[in-house]
Amino acid sequence: MISRLRTRRLRRNAPTSESTPSKWAVELSGCARTYPGVPPVEALRPANLSVAHGDYIAVVGPSGSGKSTLLNLLGLLDRPTAGTYQLAGHNTADLSERERTAIRGHRIGFVFQSFHLLPHRTALENVALAQLYVTPRRAARSAAASAALQQVSLTHRQHALPTVLSGGERQRVAIARALVNTPDLLLCDEPTGNLDSTNAASVMDLLEELNATGVTVIVITHDPAVAARAHRSVTILDGHLTEVTAP
Ligand SMILES: Nc1ncnc2c1ncn2[C@@H]1O[C@H](COP(=O)(O)OP(=O)(O)OP(=O)(O)O)[C@@H](O)[C@H]1O
Numbered sequence: 236m237i238s239r240l241r242t243r244r245l246r247r248n249a250p251t252s253e254s255t256p257s258k259w260a261v262e263l264s265g266c267a268r269t270y271p272g273v274p275p276v277e278a279l280r281p282a283n284l285s286v287a288h289g290d291y292i293a294v295v296g297p298s299g300s301g302k303s304t305l306l307n308l309l310g311l312l313d314r315p316t317a318g319t320y321q322l323a324g325h326n327t328a329d330l331s332e333r334e335r336t337a338i339r340g341h342r343i344g345f346v347f348q349s350f351h352l353l354p355h356r357t358a359l360e361n362v363a364l365a366q367l368y369v370t371p372r373r374a375a376r377s378a379a380a381s382a383a384l385q386q387v388s389l390t391h392r393q394h395a396l397p398t399v400l401s402g403g404e405r406q407r408v409a410i411a412r413a414l415v416n417t418p419d420l421l422l423c424d425e426p427t428g429n430l431d432s433t434n435a436a437s438v439m440d441l442l443e444e445l446n447a448t449g450v451t452v453i454v455i456t457h458d459p460a461v462a463a464r465a466h467r468s469v470t471i472l473d474g475h476l477t478e479v480t481a482p
C-alpha cells in the first residue's frame with residue numbers, strides 16, 4: 236500500500252517541461268501574523284523557515300506561543316500579514332481563494348488534536364468525505380477511503396461510528412482522512428495530545444511511515460518524545476521561531 240502511494244506521489248511531483256519543482260516544500264521569509272486588536276497580538280513575528288520535500292519537522296512551544304497560528308498559515312487557512320510564504324516554489328500570495336481551496340483539498344493533509352470527525356458518519360464515510368472534491372463517483376470515494384483505512388490498520392472498524400471508537404482509533408481515522416488524497420504535506424496540530432502513550436506511539440509510527448513514502452510532515456507538539464522522532468525541531472516562544480537542530 237505504502238509503495239503504491241509512493242509511486243503515485245513521485246509521478247505527480249515529477250518535473251515537467253514547463254516547470255522545475257522547488258527544492259523546498261515550504262519556505263517562509265520574514266513571514267509574520269499579527270492579529271488586529273488593542274493592542275494587536277504579534278502571534279508570529281517575522282520568521283524564516285525552509286523545509287525540504289520529504290522532511291519531518293517538529294514545532295515545539297508553550298501554550299499561546301504561536302504554533303497554531305503558524306500551522307494555519309502553512310495550511311493556507313490564514314494569510315501572513317507580512318513576509319512571504321512559498322509552497323513548493325509558488326508564492327502563496329499569488330493564489331486565488333479557489334486555488335488555495337484546491338491545494339488544501341489535494342496537496343495538504345490536516346490532523347488535529349481533537350480528531351474533528353463527524354459523529355454520525357462511519358469511519359469509512361468520514362474518510363470518503365475528504366474525496367468529495369476529488370471525484371463525483373461515490374464508489375471511487377469509498378474504495379479510496381477503504382484503502383486509506385487499511386493503511387492505518389482499521390479495516391475491521393470501517394463501519395463503526397467515531398463514538399464507539401477508542402481515542403487512538405479515532406486519530407487513525409483522522410490520519411486516514413488526511414492521507415486519502417495522497418497529500419505532499421501533512422500538518423499535524425498536537426496529534427497525540429488526547430492519546431495515552433501507547434496510542435501516541437502508534438500514531439507516531441504511522442506518521443514516520445508516511446514520511447518514509449515522501450510526504451513532508453510538520454508536527455506541532457508539547458511532547459518532547461514526539462519532537463525527538465522528527466528530523467528537525469523548531470521552537471516558538473512568544474511568536475519567535477528558532478531552529479533547534481540544523482537542517
Ligand atoms: N484570531 C485571533 N485573534 C486574536 N488573537 C489570537 C487569535 N488567534 C490566536 N490569537 C492569539 O495569538 C497567540 C498565539 O496563539 P496560538 O493559537 O497560535 O497559540 P498556540 O501556540 O497554538 O497555543 P496552544 O498550545 O494553547 O494551542 C495567543 O496569544 C492567542 O491568544
Ligand SMILES: [Mg+2]
Nearest residue numbers: 302303304424
Ligand atoms: Mg494551538
